[in-house]
Amino acid sequence: MSEQALDREVTFSAFFREKVLLGMAPKTYAKSLLTKTNAIFAAILAIGLPTMAYRFWKGMGAVSHLSQTNPWGIWVAFDIVCGVALAAGGYTVAAAVYLFGQKQFRPVLRPAILTGFLGYAFVVVGLMVDLGQPWRLPYQFFLTPGTTAVMYEVGWCVFLYLMVLALEFLPAALEWMGATKVRRYMGTLTIGIIVLGVTLSTLHQSSLGAFFLMSPGKLHPLWYSPFLPIFFFVSSIAAGIGMVIFESTVSHRAFRDQLDPTAHVDMGALQLGLAKGGAVVLFAYFFIRLQGLAGSGRWDLLLTGWGAWYALEMLGFVLLPSFLFAFAVRTQSAALARAAGIMTVLGVVLNRFNVSLIAFNWNVPDRYIPALGEIVISITIVTLGVLVFRWIVNRMPVLHEHPEWRGVH
Amino acid sequence: MHESDLLSPHATKAIEYLLAVSYLLLFIPFWRFVNGASPAQAFSLGWFHVPDNVHLHRGHSWARTFGGAVAVGLDDFAHKLIGPVDAVELPAVGTALRQGQKAFTVVADGQPFDVVSPVDGNVVAVNEVTRARPSDAVRDPYGTGWLLKVEPRWLTANLKNLVSGDAARRFLDAAAEALSGRMSPELGVVLQDGGTPVNGIAREIDPAHWAELVRKALRAE
Numbered sequence: 001m002s003e004q005a006l007d008r009e010v011t012f013s014a015f016f017r018e019k020v021l022l023g024m025a026p027k028t029y030a031k032s033l034l035t036k037t038n039a040i041f042a043a044i045l046a047i048g049l050p051t052m053a054y055r056f057w058k059g060m061g062a063v064s065h066l067s068q069t070n071p072w073g074i075w076v077a078f079d080i081v082c083g084v085a086l087a088a089g090g091y092t093v094a095a096a097v098y099l100f101g102q103k104q105f106r107p108v109l110r111p112a113i114l115t116g117f118l119g120y121a122f123v124v125v126g127l128m129v130d131l132g133q134p135w136r137l138p139y140q141f142f143l144t145p146g147t148t149a150v151m152y153e154v155g156w157c158v159f160l161y162l163m164v165l166a167l168e169f170l171p172a173a174l175e176w177m178g179a180t181k182v183r184r185y186m187g188t189l190t191i192g193i194i195v196l197g198v199t200l201s202t203l204h205q206s207s208l209g210a211f212f213l214m215s216p217g218k219l220h221p222l223w224y225s226p227f228l229p230i231f232f233f234v235s236s237i238a239a240g241i242g243m244v245i246f247e248s249t250v251s252h253r254a255f256r257d258q259l260d261p262t263a264h265v266d267m268g269a270l271q272l273g274l275a276k277g278g279a280v281v282l283f284a285y286f287f288i289r290l291q292g293l294a295g296s297g298r299w300d301l302l303l304t305g306w307g308a309w310y311a312l313e314m315l316g317f318v319l320l321p322s323f324l325f326a327f328a329v330r331t332q333s334a335a336l337a338r339a340a341g342i343m344t345v346l347g348v349v350l351n352r353f354n355v356s357l358i359a360f361n362w363n364v365p366d367r368y369i370p371a372l373g374e375i376v377i378s379i380t381i382v383t384l385g386v387l388v389f390r391w392i393v394n395r396m397p398v399l400h401e402h403p404e405w406r407g408v409h
Numbered sequence: 410m411h412e413s414d415l416l417s418p419h420a421t422k423a424i425e426y427l428l429a430v431s432y433l434l435l436f437i438p439f440w441r442f443v444n445g446a447s448p449a450q451a452f453s454l455g456w457f458h459v460p461d462n463v464h465l466h467r468g469h470s471w472a473r474t475f476g477g478a479v480a481v482g483l484d485d486f487a488h489k490l491i492g493p494v495d496a497v498e499l500p501a502v503g504t505a506l507r508q509g510q511k512a513f514t515v516v517a518d519g520q521p522f523d524v525v526s527p528v529d530g531n532v533v534a535v536n537e538v539t540r541a542r543p544s545d546a547v548r549d550p551y552g553t554g555w556l557l558k559v560e561p562r563w564l565t566a567n568l569k570n571l572v573s574g575d576a577a578r579r580f581l582d583a584a585a586e587a588l589s590g591r592m593s594p595e596l597g598v599v600l601q602d603g604g605t606p607v608n609g610i611a612r613e614i615d616p617a618h619w620a621e622l623v624r625k626a627l628r629a630e
Contacts (some may be wrong), residue, residue, distance in 0.1 A: 256565055266575045279443055287432035294424040326443045 019176065019395060041383055048380025051373055055129060063373025070361060070368035072130075077357040078378050079126025082349050083119055084158075084208055085232070085239040089247065090116020090165060091201035092240030096277075098194045108270060110172055110398045111251055112244050114389065117165040120158060122385045127158075129377055150210050157204030164197040175405050176396040183405070206233040212355055220359035222301050222310040225292030228355070234285045239348035241278040242321075245271050245341030251399055254390075258399040268334030275325040275337035278344060282322035289314060306359065313354060317347025457485040457581040463551050464571035465580060466527035468627050470512065471551060472559075472571060479528050479564065480555040483515065486581050487524070488550050490588075491517045491623055492609020494543040499535040499556060506530055506559060508567050513556055515543070518612075520620040524627055526559070528567040534558040547608060584626065588614065 021029040055063045066073050089112040096102040097109050128134045141159065146152045167189070174183035209232030212219055225231065252259065252267055293299065301307050324340035327333075361368070393399060459465060464472045469487035473480045488494075498514040498521075506512050512526035536555050539546050546554030561567065572580050588610060611619040611626075 269575055290428050294428055297421050329443050
């Protein structure tokens with residue numbers, strides 16, 4: 001081997017060791033992976049990945065309870081419809097920081113964008129599991145575009161927004177790799193990318209609601225409304241805020257050693273700032289939802305069992321977290337804001353489940369109940385998301401700023 | 410039948426308008442409620458300062474990361490509360506310190522006051538300049554007025570128990586607020602006039618029991 005090649009190899013192995021193995025020797029690194037948490041993750045993957053492979057091999061009938069009557073199950077309701085809403089933190093915080101000048105939220109921007117990016121990436125994984133035949137994915141864009149279909153719009157939006165999120169997150173990866181020149185160039189594109197991201201999110205958060213406009217007879221009248229796109233868009237902002245509060249709390253516990261001890265981020269104050277936004281958005285959302293009910297005029301349904309379920313969602317998971325956020329801000333209680341954040345996230349998940357699963361096909365005799373295989377695959381997808389998130393956060397400047405790029409866009 | 414057909418769209422519209430108007434009307438008290446933060450938050454004396462990169466312990470010692478080491482000292486509040494310091498008794502290099510337990514002693518007017526350590530670790534240096542002229546530390550409590558340098562053991566965990574930035578300022582404001590309640594009216598006027606507090610507030614407030622007042626403030630509870 002020439003001396004130059006040897007040099008290159010030594011540099012590369014040092015780079016690999018520093019960047020990928022966290023500065024440890026391969027053996028030490030492998031040993032550091034033997035933890036209780038990892039054992040749980042490994043067990044999930046050991047069951048989940050073969051199940052997923054089996055689904056692609058034998059078709060979805062082999063692992064799911066999906067049928068002609070109930071073609072959409074939890075892969076759509078949870079992995080896609082909820083996944084997109086819960087990934088809304090990225091565009092919400094990006095809009096707050098770059099478009100509305102709320103610079104104080106910068107410390108939560110990168111984690112929110114990473115959560116959004118991985119959220120969408122795994123929405124696409126979920127979509128692939130639901131649709132099957134991943135190699136046919138380009139058909140809907142290039143080969144047989146169905147320009148009048150809502151799916152066509154959603155497909156494009158998710159495809160473009162996933163690329164935008166990758167670009168939004170790229171600076172962190174470039175800082176990590178030490179690619180100074182490209183990183184500097186990326187900085188000049190920031191605002192353009194952010195505007196594109198917020199626009200695309202507005203479009204497809206609402207178009208996910210527009211899906212259900214196609215099936216007015218199938219969705220229970222308490223949830224069906226011509227305003228569904230608006231409901232989905234407004235509640236996605238609340239979901240984004242709730243997720244950022246939740247995620248920042250968890251990250252600050254789980255990745256304590258990643259935090260910059262000299263950065264002095266007052267996370268409580270940040271969460272209270274987000275809580276204020278959450279209070280207002282949920283308060284408005286509550287009244288917008290009531291407008292939907294007023295439009296249909298079906299107040300009589302409130303007195304049925306479905307009405308009680310609807311009231312639980314509206315009062316317990318929209319109005320109550322709104323008041324809790326408000327009370328948290330007033331009393332400056334970050335702990336209360338965190339609790340309200342979790343309730344908001346649960347509330348949006350409940351709403352998406354109601355619209356796409358529970359109150360959908362409410363009047364058919366053959367009700368859908370997810371099969372074990374579907375649940376296992378959903379859990380596997382979430383686990384993969386968490387693992388990738390952890391891998392990235394432990395290496396790239398996400399929860400702390402890269403020392404050489406402090407305060408740079 | 411005809412009548413109700415005619416009326417129903419009007420009734421629906423009426424409810425929609427009613428909802429929109431109620432939303433706007435209810436939003437006013439809601440927004441007021443959200444913005445009416447508790448008085449403790451609105452209150453800010455700003456008498457005592459603390460830079461952004463300094464972490465405060467509840468016992469009024471501070472820690473600042475300094476390369477691999479941590480500089481430790483007495484915060485602005487404690488300095489001004491105690492007043493002119495006669496001597497500081499610093500631990501020897503190599504001494505092991507524990508967060509929340511005694512780190513050094515400040516002597517003022519013949520009274521010794523123990524100050525707790527903000528972090529766990531071993532003493533690696535002591536400030537001889539401050540030891541020689543302890544009363545100068547009040548001029549720059551977080552800079553040249555440092556007292557010890559410590560090699561930290563559990564820095565990240567220790568820092569979780571300290572406050573910094575806005576939280577540190579709120580902490581000092583709360584300490585100041587607690588004091589302001591005990592001040593004589595004349596002193597209050599002087600201080601609240603926007604000037605910096607006198608050096609030796611405790612003695613001004615209560616000449617007979619000032620040492621107890623200081624010990625209470627330095628207690629790390």
